[in-house]
Amino acid sequence: MEAPKFVWEGAIPLQIHLHESQVTTLPPPPPALILAPRIGYLPLLAPLIKPYFSSTLPPGVDTIWFDYNGLPLKWYIPTGVLFDLLCPEPERPWNITVHFRGYPGSVLIPCEGEDSVKWSFINSLKEAAYIMNGNCKNVMNMSQSDQLELWHSVMNVARLRAAFENKKAHPGGRSSGNLEAYQRVSSKLKLATVDDEYASLCLQKSQQSVIETDLPAQAKTGRVPVRLYVLSVSKDFDDLDEIPRVDSWEKISYINRPVEIRKEDKCFTLHDALKILLPELFLDESLMNVKLGGVDLEDAVRNSNEDVTSDKVVEDQGQNACKRPEACRISSSAEIKLIRIQGIEPKLEIPFSWVANNLLNPDYFLHVCVCVKVAQ
Known part of the structure; x- marks a missing residue:
């Protein structure tokens, strides 16, 4: 239970600057310092950020968006994932820029505030349920009160745990009980889980020390929904700070693929999962010339905004994602240099x-x- 608690409480220190084109006062406002939850989404910080910068904004309609080194940040990707993906050498605090004008519609799909984030989250939950259980009926049939409680448990941790560190900000605090509320409601969805092989192996060793028997690890067969973000670089590097900055989302591939854990005599490892997730790296050809397969994340989010009440789109995405590719030997022209999950390099x-x-x-x-x- 410790690991999920650490994931829930994980946070990224942000230093948020207002874009210079939207500063109308002298001196310009100092940056806002916020502790943003890893599992949250940047638009959910708007109620904290907008009041802080409101006195210096030019007249007009506010449409909040963020960028990092000029790259617009996709609002439907969790904050922690954005940080892990775009900051190979962790930058603390993470310096990003907030805009209230000039929404880059050619790069980012529209975001109508909290509602857009909510339905993107619910649609992802439907898709995960379909991958794990073969249908998303339990998510579709959630009561309105359960759906709101589930969403508020995520939204509140994003807002209540965000804390400004300057005198103009409203102090925030850790939201106790959000994890418990989330677990209480999500348990009603009855999403399939897999047995922890690590715990099984530990139990096996313990039993072997008492009675000399060989007990195989028992792992349930199940599919794990995975969103994979692949940054491809052609220049070799020894240190993480030598990785070129990402200046276009075209340099990042999105892949939705389930990983199926099967009952086997040996432990199914992260390395085994990568063979399923990235079969292109186990072929004798350059990754540069291969279009990575799977469901496109942006298409999924766009579809969720078009129709958030139907599960047809989710089922189509789940069926496509459940096609299991074949894994081959590692390519001599490609090399995995870094893997991060929840800020961890496992x-x-x-x-x-x-x-x-x-x-x-x-x-x-x-x-x-x-x-x-x-390879170049």
Whole structure:
């Protein structure tokens, strides 16, 4: 239970600057310092950020969005995932820029505030349920009160735990009980889980020390919903700060693929999961010339905004994601340089069932960031 608690309480220190084109006062306002939850979403910080900068904004309609080094940040990706993906060498505090004008509609899909974030989250939950259970009826049939309580448990941790560190800000605090509320409601969805092979192996060793028997680890067969973010770089590097900055989302591939954990005599590891998630890296051809498969995340979010009450789109996405690719030997022209999950750089030998049971986001997806060195 400790690991999920740490995931829920994980946070990124943000230093948020108002874009210079929207500063109308002298001196310009100092940046806002916020402790943003990893599992939250940047637009949910708007009620804290807007009052702080409101006195210096030009007249007009506010449409909040953020950028990092000029790259617009996609609002439907959890804050912690954005940080892991775009800051290989962790930058603390993370310096990002907030805008209230000039929404980049050619790069970001529209965000109508909290409602857009909410329905994007619910749609992800439906998709995860379909992958895990073969249908999303339990999510579709949630009562209105349960749906609101589930969403508020995520939204409140994003707002109540965000804390300004300057005199103009409203102090925030940790929201106790949100994790318990989330677990209470999400347990009603009866989403399939997998047995923790690490715990099973520990139990096996303990039993072997008492009675000399060979007990195989018992792991349930199940699918784990995974969102994979792959950053491909052509220049080799020794230190993380040498990785080129991402200046376009075209340099990042999104992949939605389930990982199926099967009953086997040996432990199914993170390395085994990567063979399923990235079969392109186990082929004798450059990743640069391969279009990574799977469901496109932005299409999924756009579809969720078009029709949030139907599960047809979710089922189509789930069916496509459940097609299991074949894994082959590692490519000589590509190399995995970095893997991050919830800010952790796990060893490839770790049991994947432990990762799946402890590092999921509230939408029941495992968000994995990978940096791949590819041949020029």
